[in-house]
Amino acid sequence: MGKVTVKFYQDVRDAAGVPSVEVETEGPTPLTLFLNNLAERFEKLKPMLANLQTERAAVIVLVNGRAPIPPSSAVLVGGEEISILPMVEGG
Amino acid sequence: MQGAYMGKILRVNLTDKKVSESPLPEEYVRKYIGGRGIAARLLYDVMSPGTDPLSPDSKMVWGTGPLTGLPVQACSSGWVVTAKSPATGTYFRSRCVSNLGIMLKRSGYDFLIIEGKAESPTYVYIDNGEVEFGDASSLWGTTTDLAEYLLKNHLIRNPRVETAVIGPAGERLVKYAIIQCGTRQLGRGGMGAIMGSKNLKALAVYGDKPIPIADEELLKELVREQIAQLSAAHGAKRMQRYGTAAIHTLINQIGDYPYKNFWGTYFPEHEKLDGEGRVKRTIRNAGCPNCLINCWKITYVREGPYAGAWVDGPEYETFCTFGGLLDISNLDATIAANQLADLYGIDTISAGVAIAFAIEAFERGIITTKDTDGMVLKWRDEEVMMKLIKKIAFREGFGDLLAEGVKIASERIGKGSEEFAIHIKGLELPAYDPRPVKAHGLGMVTSNIGGSHALSYGTQEVFGLPTAVDRFAVEGKGKLTKFNQDRLTWGECCIWCTFPTRTEWHKPDLLTKIVAAATGIDFGGFDSALKIGERVWNVEKAFNVREGFDRRHDTLPARFLKEPIPEGPSKGQKFELEPMLDEYYQARGWDVATGLPTRNKLEELGLKDIADDLEKMGRLR
Numbered sequence: 001m002g003k004v005t006v007k008f009y010q011d012v013r014d015a016a017g018v019p020s021v022e023v024e025t026e027g028p029t030p031l032t033l034f035l036n037n038l039a040e041r042f043e044k045l046k047p048m049l050a051n052l053q054t055e056r057a058a059v060i061v062l063v064n065g066r067a068p069i070p071p072s073s074a075v076l077v078g079g080e081e082i083s084i085l086p087m088v089e090g091g
Numbered sequence: 092m093q094g095a096y097m098g099k100i101l102r103v104n105l106t107d108k109k110v111s112e113s114p115l116p117e118e119y120v121r122k123y124i125g126g127r128g129i130a131a132r133l134l135y136d137v138m139s140p141g142t143d144p145l146s147p148d149s150k151m152v153w154g155t156g157p158l159t160g161l162p163v164q165a166c167s168s169g170w171v172v173t174a175k176s177p178a179t180g181t182y183f184r185s186r187c188v189s190n191l192g193i194m195l196k197r198s199g200y201d202f203l204i205i206e207g208k209a210e211s212p213t214y215v216y217i218d219n220g221e222v223e224f225g226d227a228s229s230l231w232g233t234t235t236d237l238a239e240y241l242l243k244n245h246l247i248r249n250p251r252v253e254t255a256v257i258g259p260a261g262e263r264l265v266k267y268a269i270i271q272c273g274t275r276q277l278g279r280g281g282m283g284a285i286m287g288s289k290n291l292k293a294l295a296v297y298g299d300k301p302i303p304i305a306d307e308e309l310l311k312e313l314v315r316e317q318i319a320q321l322s323a324a325h326g327a328k329r330m331q332r333y334g335t336a337a338i339h340t341l342i343n344q345i346g347d348y349p350y351k352n353f354w355g356t357y358f359p360e361h362e363k364l365d366g367e368g369r370v371k372r373t374i375r376n377a378g379c380p381n382c383l384i385n386c387w388k389i390t391y392v393r394e395g396p397y398a399g400a401w402v403d404g405p406e407y408e409t410f411c412t413f414g415g416l417l418d419i420s421n422l423d424a425t426i427a428a429n430q431l432a433d434l435y436g437i438d439t440i441s442a443g444v445a446i447a448f449a450i451e452a453f454e455r456g457i458i459t460t461k462d463t464d465g466m467v468l469k470w471r472d473e474e475v476m477m478k479l480i481k482k483i484a485f486r487e488g489f490g491d492l493l494a495e496g497v498k499i500a501s502e503r504i505g506k507g508s509e510e511f512a513i514h515i516k517g518l519e520l521p522a523y524d525p526r527p528v529k530a531h532g533l534g535m536v537t538s539n540i541g542g543s544h545a546l547s548y549g550t551q552e553v554f555g556l557p558t559a560v561d562r563f564a565v566e567g568k569g570k571l572t573k574f575n576q577d578r579l580t581w582g583e584c585c586i587w588c589t590f591p592t593r594t595e596w597h598k599p600d601l602l603t604k605i606v607a608a609a610t611g612i613d614f615g616g617f618d619s620a621l622k623i624g625e626r627v628w629n630v631e632k633a634f635n636v637r638e639g640f641d642r643r644h645d646t647l648p649a650r651f652l653k654e655p656i657p658e659g660p661s662k663g664q665k666f667e668l669e670p671m672l673d674e675y676y677q678a679r680g681w682d683v684a685t686g687l688p689t690r691n692k693l694e695e696l697g698l699k700d701i702a703d704d705l706e707k708m709g710r711l712r
Contacts, residue, residue, distance in 0.1 A: 009340045010333070010366050053559045055595065058325040060555060065346045065660020069559045083344045089326040089554065089590045090335030090386070091342075091407045091522070091544060 001026060002078010006038065009085045012059055015044040031063065031074035034082075045084075060085045093611030094305030095157035096120065100133070101200040103215060103222060105289050106147055106207030110222045115201050122697060124606070124614060125201065126156030127184050128584035128627040130173040133202060134182065135630055135701070140637040140708075144175040144281075145264060145288035147208035153195065153294075154202045156586025157610050160193040160302045161381075163310070164317050165588035165597065168193055168379040175638075176280040177288075178266045178441070178496050179517040179541040182634040183280040186545065186583065188379050189272035191253035191296055198298030209290040216247055216295045227292035234258050234434040235271035242293050252295040258436025260484040261287035265494040267441035267519070271433060274387075274403035278438045280518065280540060305611030313605045317597050318383060324596035326554070327384050331376065333366045334388040335406045335590075338553075340365050342407075345553070345562070346661030347527050349416050349520070351470060352447035353513050353650060356524045357659030358415035368422045377403070379588070386590070392423045400427035405439070411522035412443025417450065418470035428476055435484030444519035445493040446479045448500065448512055457506045464488040510649040515542030516640070525651050527661035528552045530560070530568040533671045534575055537645050539631040547576040548593050556594040565667045569674025574621070581624035626696040632688060633701045636710045642686030645672060682712035 004023045008016040025034065039046040048058045052071045060067060062083040068074035076082075102111045115129070123129045130152040142148045151174045158166040170192025176183035195203060199220040212227040225246055230238045238256040243249065254272065261268035261283030268283030269276045277283070286292070304310055321327050329337045342348045343361040350358045358364075369390060378385035391401040405413070405425055413428040414420065432439045452458045453468035460467060464482075466489070468475055482490025492500050497519055501512035513520045518541030525532025534547025551571065552562035560571065575593070582592040585606050591597050599617040607613050614623065646652075651666040676683045680692035689712050693702035705711035 009344070010329075010337075053555050055557060056323075056325075057555070060341060062344055062660075065344060066562070067345075067555050067559060069555075069561055085341050085344060086329050086337075087325040087554065087556075088329045088333070088337035088341055089550075089594055089596075090330060090333070090338040091548070 002076070004034070004076050004078060004080050004082060006082045006084065009083065011086050012045070012048060012084050015048060016042045025076055025078055029076045030072065031061070031068060031076060032072050034076055035061065057087050060087055094303045095161065095609040096125065097196055097199050097201050097300070097302070099200050100202040100204065101217070101222070102204040102206070104207040105205065105209040105213060105291060108224050120612070122623070123627055123630075124157065124581070124584035124623055126154055126159075126169070126584045126586040127171050127173070127186075127580065128623065130154035130171055130202065131182065131184065131627055131630050131634070133204065134173045134175075135634050137204060137206075138175060142175060144177040144180070144285060147206070147289070149175060149206070149285060149288070151205045151282070151285055152202060153205070155192045155196045156584065157606060158586045160196045161304065161310075161609055163314055163381060163605060163609070164321055165382050165384065165591050166379075166586050167381045169586040169588065170195070171583065172270070172277050172282050174280075174282060174285050176518070176540065177264070177284050178281045180638055181516055181540060181640060182631045183282070183540045184583070185277040185280050185282045187270075187272050187275055187277045188588075189253060189275040190380070191255055191272050191294075193380070194253040194296040194298045196298065196302055197300050198296055199300055205289070205291065207289065212290050212292050214242060214246065214293040214295060215291065216252070218297045219300065220298075230292045231262060232259060235436050236434055238293055239271070239273070242295055247295055249297055252297040254293055254295045256293040257283040257286045258434060258484065260436040260494075262292075263484070263486045263494070264288060265437055265483060265486065266496045266499075267438040269433075269436050269438050271436060274389075276433065279440065279543060283436050304609055306608045310605065310608040313601065313608055316601060317605065320597045320601065321383060321591055324591065324594075326594060327591060327596055330384050330386045330590065332370065334369075334386045336369060336410050337366065338407050339410055341553070342523065344660065345527065346656065346659040347524050347553070349411060349522055349524050351418055352416065352444075352451045352511060353520070353524055354451070355658060356527060356656050356661050360420035361415060363420040364410050364414045364422055364425065372422070372426065382588070384591070390426050392426055395423055397423040397427040400430050402426050402429045402433060405429045408522045409439040409443070412440050412447075413476060416443050416447045416522070417476055419473055419476065421473060424473040424476070428480060431477065431480050435481065437480070437484050440521050441496060441519040442480055442483055444513050445483065445497050445500065446476055448497045448508070449479065449489075449493060450475070451511055452504060452508050457508050458504060462489060513648055513650070515647060516644055518542040524656070524661075525647060526656055526664040526666045528562045529565055529667070529671060530571045530575065531562075532651075532666055533568050533572045533675060536647055536668065536672070537572065537576075537675055539628065539635055545589065546579060547572055548579065548589070549575065550593045554594060563664065565671055566674075568671050569676075570678045572675055573678040576628055577621045577624035579624070580627045581620040584623060584627060622696070626698065629688060629693060629696055629698060630701065633693070633698070633705060636687055636705055637708060642672070642676075642684070645686055685712060687712045
């Protein structure tokens with residue numbers, strides 16, 4: 001068992017309706033499965049979480065500040081902080 | 092030439108008020124396309140090595156691209172100024188988005204070369220090809236907004252002209268003085284100081300000549316596809332809402348946000364400066380003509396101590412340099428500081444970095460109140476920020492030292508302050524720490540203009556676009572940086588907007604077709620585009636090599652090389668300069684030991700004449 005903190009930003013936060021959430025995981029959990037479960041819980045996030053790390057991506061997902069490449073390579077063991085931010089450009 | 096070009100270069104000498112025209116060389120169009128490319132080549136041609144950038148012999152090349160002024164998305168108001176920078180001593184290009192470029196083109200010119208020095212404060216007015224020199228004595232000493240107002244409404248009496256003016260900082264040759272163009276800026280590299288050194292307070296341009304298009308129907312069809320591509324990009328929609336500051340949170344969350352003079356890379360109070368607060372203060376969205384993104388944000392402070400402050404911005408960089416870099420989290424103060432900098436005419440990036448440097452030097456006891464006109468410098472102090480902006484712009488007291496930029500300021504102060512003077516080749520770094528984004532950092536290290544993110548952006552590391560890359564990895568970053576530089580260089584030759592181009596929200600192959608439809612010239616596909624970008628990069632590099640730059644100058648302040656990031660998502664990262672530099676020079680086909688170009692590479696790029704120049708100087712390998 002481990003606890004993963006998920007933080008939502010900008011319009012992802014609007015969609016989730018909360019700034020952050022803590023999720024209990026039962027043993028090592030692939031990030032993609034974790035995000036699928038998150039999308040089930042927060043219905044409005046579902047379209048946002050599709051197509052990660054493709055040109056159609058709507059959000060950027062960071063695990064402890066880094067984007068796992070590919071997303072399927074990441075396994076959560078508890079204690080991680082996940083940031084979900086809108087895809088942006090600028091600077 | 093069939094379309095998109097006006098076919099002429101205008102040359103204006105302020106010393107003898109001589110004006111001349113010459114045809115735009117077709118060879119240069121084929122080799123460099125336009126915009127930054129031809130401007131760089133013209134500067135190389137007309138500027139002798141070793142020229143003092145603030146002397147009458149110094150030249151400025153103002154340039155438009157083939158797409159400037161055309162009904163195409165994400166490019167139409169782009170233009171550049173190239174010159175030798177007084178801040179860096181290197182080639183410099185500063186890019187602006189304002190209608191002045193469109194007016195220059197509609198006045199009949201693709202490029203404008205300004206040289207010499209006027210005897211007294213002067214403005215130059217170009218009206219549909221007619222050039223007039225005016226007395227700017229009444230404008231001298233004014234802020235940029237007043238100068239523009241008086242010029243348009245009282246001196247020229249044509250409110251439709253587009254202007255480029257300097258403020259008090261440009262007149263005083265502040266090394267990072269800007270040129271204000273409406274509400275936008277030529278922000279970096281001290282282009283405003285060059286105008287000031289020439290007694291040129293302002294340039295005003297009006298034109299209503301049609302810009303030819305080679306295949307108008309095909310262009311319309313291609314632009315429809317471009318609109319479809321941009322409309323589908325999620326990031327473009329976020330820019331509509333938040334502007335360039337959309338990235339503020341992301342940069343912080345990946346641990347790349349300069350905090351307290353680049354000591355750290357995570358700003359604990361970043362959310363106070365983030366998107367929604369700015370959206371509340373945005374009273375108008377704006378943007379380049381024809382662009383659906385509309386990334387400009389007119390923000391206004393309605394209440395509190397800064398009530399009445401407004402600015403077109405702040406852009407992301409300013410949110411940081413007048414924000415977290417100084418440990419300031421008051422959005423209203425950031426807006427007010429941005430407004431002051433624009434009115435006085437100084438670059439918000441360099442000014443913020445200079446102030447942060449001064450605060451750290453004070454905090455360490457390297458300087459004291461004896462050096463700072465009695466001011467106690469500390470983090471989180473909005474009043475200090477406001478006072479120093481004014482002191483820098485007017486070169487008052489301690490501000491006179493900071494007006495030279497952190498490189499020179501630290502050299503004069505000494506006592507180890509050079510280690511935390513945050514610049515590359517004399518240009519203060521923008522709002523990215525190089526340590527946790529290696530290609531992005533290497534792009535700044537090897538940039539032909541010094542510490543700028545604008546000539547190479549590690550989108551693969553920062554946004555994961557167009558293909559995600561591990562930002563901590565070292566291997567492969569030399570090659571990646573070359574690609575990013577060549578891509579953006581080509582984009583700025585055509586004058587494509589950097590944002591959707593570097594993330595490939597509109598596809599490169601489509602963009603090459605648009606350029607061909609507009610110009611009637613087949614420049615080839617994206618591979619050819621990259622080759623043109625590489626050619627232009629080498630011309631700019633050759634300019635710098637002539638000035639004495641080589642591998643020794645492609646480096647970073649000791650902070651990034653020696654100090655691991657102390658906390659946050661990028662904790663422990665340093666910048667692994669040497670192996671990345673080796674790989675970069677190899678990818679460029681340059682001499683690895685010296686960083687100098689080789690004859691083989693220059694001849695491969697069709698630059699034999701430049702190779703000959705460098706060889707005569709003993710600067711070729």
